[in-house]
Amino acid sequence: MLDIFSGLETHVALTLILSLGFVLAFEFINGFHDTANAVATVIYTQSMKPQAAVMLSGIFNFLGVLTGGLAVAYAIVNLLPVDLLVAVNSNRGMVMVFSLLASAIIWNLGTWYFGIPSSSSHTLIGSILGIGIGNSLINGTDVSTGINWGKAIDVGMSLLFSPLFGAGLAGLLLYLLMNWWPRSNIHKSPFQRQQIEGRKHPPFWARFMLIVSSMGLSFSHGSNDGQKGVGLVMLVLIGIVPAQFVVNLDSDPIQIEHTKIAALQLKELYQRNESAILAQYPASAKPTQAFSCSPAATQQYAGTLLSAIGEARSFQQLPESQRWAIRTQLICLADSAKKIAKIASIGDVEKKQLKGIQRDLTVTTEYAPMWVIAAVALAIGIGTMVGWKRVALTVGEKIGKKDMTYSQGMSAQIVTGVAIGLASLVGAPASTTHVLSSAVAGTMVVGRSGLQLSTLKSILMAWILTLPVCIGLSIGFYYLGVHLFV
Numbered sequence: 103m104l105d106i107f108s109g110l111e112t113h114v115a116l117t118l119i120l121s122l123g124f125v126l127a128f129e130f131i132n133g134f135h136d137t138a139n140a141v142a143t144v145i146y147t148q149s150m151k152p153q154a155a156v157m158l159s160g161i162f163n164f165l166g167v168l169t170g171g172l173a174v175a176y177a178i179v180n181l182l183p184v185d186l187l188v189a190v191n192s193n194r195g196m197v198m199v200f201s202l203l204a205s206a207i208i209w210n211l212g213t214w215y216f217g218i219p220s221s222s223s224h225t226l227i228g229s230i231l232g233i234g235i236g237n238s239l240i241n242g243t244d245v246s247t248g249i250n251w252g253k254a255i256d257v258g259m260s261l262l263f264s265p266l267f268g269a270g271l272a273g274l275l276l277y278l279l280m281n282w283w284p285r286s287n288i289h290k291s292p293f294q295r296q297q298i299e300g301r302k303h304p305p306f307w308a309r310f311m312l313i314v315s316s317m318g319l320s321f322s323h324g325s326n327d328g329q330k331g332v333g334l335v336m337l338v339l340i341g342i343v344p345a346q347f348v349v350n351l352d353s354d355p356i357q358i359e360h361t362k363i364a365a366l367q368l369k370e371l372y373q374r375n376e377s378a379i380l381a382q383y384p385a386s387a388k389p390t391q392a393f394s395c396s397p398a399a400t401q402q403y404a405g406t407l408l409s410a411i412g413e414a415r416s417f418q419q420l421p422e423s424q425r426w427a428i429r430t431q432l433i434c435l436a437d438s439a440k441k442i443a444k445i446a447s448i449g450d451v452e453k454k455q456l457k458g459i460q461r462d463l464t465v466t467t468e469y470a471p472m473w474v475i476a477a478v479a480l481a482i483g484i485g486t487m488v489g490w491k492r493v494a495l496t497v498g499e500k501i502g503k504k505d506m507t508y509s510q511g512m513s514a515q516i517v518t519g520v521a522i523g524l525a526s527l528v529g530a531p532a533s534t535t536h537v538l539s540s541a542v543a544g545t546m547v548v549g550r551s552g553l554q555l556s557t558l559k560s561i562l563m564a565w566i567l568t569l570p571v572c573i574g575l576s577i578g579f580y581y582l583g584v585h586l587f588v
Contacts (some may be wrong), residue, residue, distance in 0.1 A: 106118070106339070106343050106346060110343070114342060114343075117196070117342060118338070118339075118342045118343065121196070121199065121200070121338040121341075121342060122335065122338060122477075124199075124200065124203050124204075124207075125199075125203060125331055125334045125335050125338060125478075126331070126335075126477060126478065126481040127207065127481075128203050128206055128207055128210075128226075128331065128334070129328065129331035129478050129481040129482045129485065130481045130482070130484060130485035130488075131207060131210050131211060131214070131222075131485060132210070132222040132327055132330075132331070132482055132485060133160070133163065133481065133482040133483065133484065133485020133486040133487075133488070134214070134485045134486060134487075134488045139319070139323075139518070139534050139535055139538040139539070140159050140163075140316055140317075140319040140320040140323055140486075140515075140534070140538075141155040141156055141159050141316060141320075142538075143312065143316065143506065143510075143511035143512075143514060143515050143542075144312050144313060144316035144511070144515070146292070146506055146511070147291075147292055147304055147308075147309075147312055147506060147507075147508050147511045148292045148302060148303055148304065149303065149304055149308075149309045149312040149313055149316075149508075149511075150313060150316075155316065156486060156487050157487060158316075158317055158320070159316065159317065159320040159486050159487075160320075160483040160484065160485075160486035160487045161483065162317045162318075162320035162321040162324065163320050163321070163323060163324035163328070163479070163482050163483045163486050164324065164479040164480065164482070164483035165321060165324065165479075166320065166321040166322060166323060166324020166325035166326075166328060166479075167324040167325065167328030167329070167331075167332070167475060167478055167479035167482060167483075168324075168475055168476065168479050169325065170324060170325030170326065170328060170329055170526055171325070171329070171526070172329060172332065172333075172468060172469065172470055173329070173526070173527075173528070174326055174329035174330065174333075174525075174526060175329035175330060175332045175333035175336070175468075175470065176333055176464070176468045178226065178227070178230065178329075178330050178333050179333040179334075179336070179337065181227065181230045181231065181234070182198070182230055182233060182234065187433055193587050193588045194584060194588045195337075195341045196341055196342070196587075197580060197583035197584055197587055197588060198233050198237075198580060199334065199337055199338055199341065200579070200583065201229075201232075201233060201236075201576050201579035201580040201583055202226070202229035202230055202232070202233050202576050202579075202580075203229070203334065204575070204576075204579050205225075205228075205229040205232065205572050205575030205576040205579055206222070206225045206226050206228075206229045206572060206576075208575060209225050209228075209568065209571060209572050209575070210222055210225055213564055216560075221533035221534075221535045221536050221565070221568065222327060222330075222533075222535070223326075223327060223330065223532065223533045223534075224533055224536070224565070224568045224569065224572075225568055225572050226330055226572075227258075227569075228568055228569040228570070228571070228572030228573050228576070229572045229573070229575070229576040230576075231569070231572075231573050231576075232572060232573035232574065232575065232576030232577045232580070233576050233577075233580055235573065235577055236576065236577040236580040236581055236584075237580070239577070239581075240580075240581065240584055264521055264525065264532045264533060264536065264537050265533070265536040265537055265539070265540035266540070267517075267521055267537070268514075268517055268518055268521055268536070268537035268538065268540040268541040268544065269540040269541060269543055269544035270544060271517045271521075271541075271544075272513045272514045272516075272517040272518075272540075272541035272542070272544040272545050273513075273544035273545060273547060273548040274548075275513040275516065275517060276509055276510060276513040276544075276545045276548045276549060277548050279509045279512075279513065280509070280548075280549070286305075286509075287299075287304075287305045287308070287508075288304070288305060288307075288308040288507070288508045288509040288512070289507050289508070289509050289549075290507060290508065291504070291505035291506060291507050291508075292304070292505065292508075293505050294505075304508045305508070308508040308509070308512060309508075311512045311516070312508065312511055312512055312515065315512060315515035315516045315519055316515055318515075318516075318519040318523070319515050319518050319519035319522065319534070319538070320486070321519075321523075322518075322519050322520075322522035322523040322526060322534075323522060323534045324479065324482060324483075325522075325523070325526040326522050326523075326525055326526040326532060326534070327482065327534065328475075328478050328479060328482050329526075331478040331481065331482065332470045332474055332475055332478050333470075335470070335474045335477070335478060336469075336470055336474065339474070344422065344425075344426065345422040345425070348422070348425045348426055348428075348429045349417050349425050349428055349429050349432075349466050349467055350417070350466045350467070350469040351416075351417050351418050353416070353417055353465075353466045355415040355416070357465055357466055358411065358414070358415065358416070358417070358466070360462045360465065361407075361411070361432070361462060361463060361465065361466055362407075362408060362411060363462070364435075364458075364459045364462035364463045365403075365404040365407050365408055365431075365435060365463070366404070366408075367455070367459055368400060368404060368435055368438070368439055368456075368459050368463075369400065369401050369404045371442070371452060371455065371456070371459075372397075372400045372401060372442070373401075374452075375442070375445070375447070375448060375452070378445055378447045378448070379397050379398065379400075379442055379445065380398055382397075382441075382445050383396055383397040383398050383441065384398065385398035385399070395433065395434035395437045395438060396438070397438040397441050397442050399434070399438075400435065400438045400442075403431045403434045403435050403438065404431075404435060406427060406431050407427075407428060407431035407432065407435065410424045410427040410428045410431065411428060417466070428466075429467055432463050432464065432466070432467050433467065435463050436460050436463040436464050439456045439459050439460040439463065440456075440460060442456060443456040443457070443460075501539065501542045501543055501546060501553065501554060501557055501558070504546075504551040504552060506542070506551075507549065507551075509545075509549075510542070510545035510546065510549055510551070513541070513545050514538060514541035514542045514544075514545050515538070515541075517537075517541050518534065518537045518538040518541050521537050522534055522537065536565065539561055543558065
């Protein structure tokens, strides 16, 4: 890790330290902001003492980041405009990173201070969309082309439907438990159990499931939310020390060969469908931004890529300029493959082939060293252990009018953990906060515990305001930064 500072000028090294610190600060805040949700039910049902619950949650968050993969990380990164992705080493690229992180941190700290459950995923995505819009406004281009709207819509749908999924399924699970074991002690609250039976802790199986589901939720949170920090760290490293990170220098000869084969396959597919591709993406079309990847130039991108790689069996053999050329062409070829796959006349077999091509084209650019993953895991894990109380109080006591029962806590946690875990597997960003808050509300409705409308209004207002506020903040920071430093 420390070798990245070797040979750097003092001001560059300081910029790198500050930038990495900024990203890790965001993940630290994410830890105590979002992960309070994972310990709220297990604490308020007295299944575990707060110190033990928070410590274990931090450990499982750490493990979740380490083993969660990178699908979500690059789903978030690829929301950014292509021209900024290929020029992240410029001053504008650095302004982009600082702007989106500053807006996300400000909103997260504000909602945490007032104890309002708010999604860090929602916050980060709003900040990234603001960068795309701000970049289009500064370049004088159409806003509709400044954002990867296809990916943005996919992410938006994930964030929209996951809370509905959480509320509905948690309510259904509680309903089944109430019908299967109507007289069970799991339907009592800790207060009722203490008053009636004189016992402090839940029944054994309820306590076991609450603890397991809490740690599972912590693991799922780490595997989903931690990836976003990994993606941002990679943007910083590529921007400031590109020679070491612009492509994966540890790529083996087989991966490099697959990259070359994918470029050749895309050239051949382009030749078979040239008329349809040019009809959809004319070669004469005016570029919509300072740097614009066009499917019409697919053969040119592929030729440049193959020329830059040459006979090299390792990227370490190549000078930095060639590595940058390789990364730029890979990004454009992957973007072209994605756009070509959306053309109506492209057959299902070729669309499937394009997915494989896109995967092979990104294998050497969408990566992260283990120390990056470990650093983000540590930040989010430590954050979990620090500032959990404010949001946990809201989730545990202020959503329902009555005390949470053991079965309500189990239902909400199990459904949330499964939902976030599945989202991580398919590479879809999901909000732990929104899913759990909705799941708790769903169990309160089914359990006829009533809802505290004032709390729900606060959560709903945060949900509604997150995107526009973060978009506005990041546009403002980005606009100011570009005019001051670019």
